[in-house]
Amino acid sequence: MTDQNPTAPRARAGAGGPSPLVVPRFAEPEPDAPRRRYAVAGTGHRAGMYVDALNGPHRDVGEIVAWLDRNPGRIDYYDASLGRAQGLDGPAGLPRYGADGLERMIAENAVDAVIVTTIDSTHAELVDRALRAGADVVVEKPLTTTAEGCRRIVHAVADTGRDVVMTFNYRYAPRNSSLREVIRSGAIGDVTSIHFEWALDTVHGADYFRRWHRDKESSGGLAVHKSSHHLDLVNYWIGDVPTRVYARGGLKFYGAENAKARGLWPRPERGTGSRNDPFSLDLHDDPRLAALYLEPETHDGYRRDGDPFAEGITIEDNLALVVDYRGGAVLTYSLNAHSPWEGYKVTVNGTEGRAELEVIERGAVIRDENGRAVLDPSATPEALGRSALRPEGERLVVQRHWEVAREIEIPEGLGGHGGGDAILLMDVLRRHLRTGDDPLGRAAGYRDGLRAVAVGIAANISLTTGQAVDISTLDLGEDL
DSSP states (O other), rough: OOOTTTSOOOOOOOOSOOOTSSOOOOOOOTTTTEEEEEEEEOSSSSGGGHOOOOOOOOTTTTTEEEOOOOOOHHHHHHHHHHHHHOOOOOOOOEEEEEGGHHHHHHHTTSSSSEEEOOGGGHHHHHHHHHHHHHHHHESSSSSSSSSSHHHHHHHHHEEEEOEEEEGGGGGGGGGHHHHHHHHHHTTOOOOOOOOEEEETTTTTHHHHTTSSGGHHHHHTTTTTTTHHHHHHHHHHTOOOOOEEEEEEEOOSSSHHHHHHHOOOOOOOSSSSOOOOOTTTOOOGGGGHHHHHITHHHHHHHHOSOOOOOOOTTTSSSSEEEEEEEEEEEEEEEEEEEEEEEEEEEEEEETTEEEEEEEEEEEEHHHHBBSSOBBBBEEEEEEHHHTTTTTSSSEEEEEEESSSSEEEOOOOOOSSSHTTTTTHHHHHSSSGBBBBOOOOOOOEEEEEHHHHHHHHHHHHHHHHSSSSOOOOOGGOOSSOO
16 A cells, blocks of 8 residues: 655554454445445545555445546556556546546546545635535545635535545554543543654655645645644544644754755755755656656646755744643644654653653664665664664553553554554545444544644744734634
8 A cells, every 4th residue: 555655654564463453343345335436636646545445455345436636647647557456458547637627527427525635725625616516525634724724614514514534544553542542541630731742854854845845835834734643643632622822933954045054055956866965855766756746747847856955945844832722731742854763752741640652663864875865774784773772663651640650552553654544544435334433533524624724724823923823713614
């Protein structure tokens, strides 16, 4: 299955297989049951996870019937993939549409649900139009990037009564659902505060500054695009609603001015073809990225391999937030996008103790003999030696007052993003076959998306004004 981000640390599968504690149970579909008909809106790399799922393990319950994208080259890639999966001699030949043909696509192909994996700033329009055209929606995080977009989606859901599924895959990582269960059990009492630090390394973190995400109008910045993952986790862990946000941050590492100040100028305009530069991404090194982006450049001019130190970057690479919650807990959150290692640390303080989750996804970013960053340091013995003090892994520790600390066993997951991707896809594509409620409460709808993105939207306002922002003043279309 395709990971949504090729520069993210790779999944490390265990030997025992996924734990039944974290894999939902589903009934088998009836032999004559019709398959759910999906259209994919946005055929970039992010779509691959869903295309692979419907080409493979979930083809018995769903099928892709149409594509929507402005770039025919990217559609060609997935249409050929679908043709191979169907055993055809050539591409599948599915109908294809541009953004102005969304309603026609849904009508002409009897689409049941649209999978939205387009640029973040387009989510609200596509979700709204798809719902009103008679289809449900599966939308990649973030739900949208602005308060206006939130209102548009809320009104469309209210007017149509149709379904919006948010794909918060980090909820499905067993380490994250295990922390939720610790908190729900009452082992640490009532939550008083949370400290959450997320470190993106100079491979994964830099990638947000190479592509369209570096334009805040397109992505909402990392406070919306990336942190909606993390802020949803906090909402999920403590079962509470954010109410007030104060944020500080800035572009302190990437961007032209920072490069010039550190003597890293001039820079290559793009990564492909560059040499001995650990911050560059050469699309020739990844055949999938080359097929999705390098070859189709002639259609729309989009470059996937921009220089992270280019002029015109408008997002932050360092963020610090203080978030108040309705129940009284306070979150302190930090995001750094130029760390030498990747992972996160979470501390949850309660009236009866403390829980700590530490995850190291990539212990070091090293350079190969050509000066390029190695995406998977664990693949080389010399890399393991260099990162021995920070080995990849995860640990959940609970310590109650007046007791010694104890480690909580984390069940094994399935697939990328901490073992959560494959489980998420089961829940999204086979939800109608569930044999019972999920005791871990991982499924997310549009309201969960609102609660996560509301913090990022408020943070962006706070970054501009220097003032704390009450989420109630954002007018998101409904009370959270």
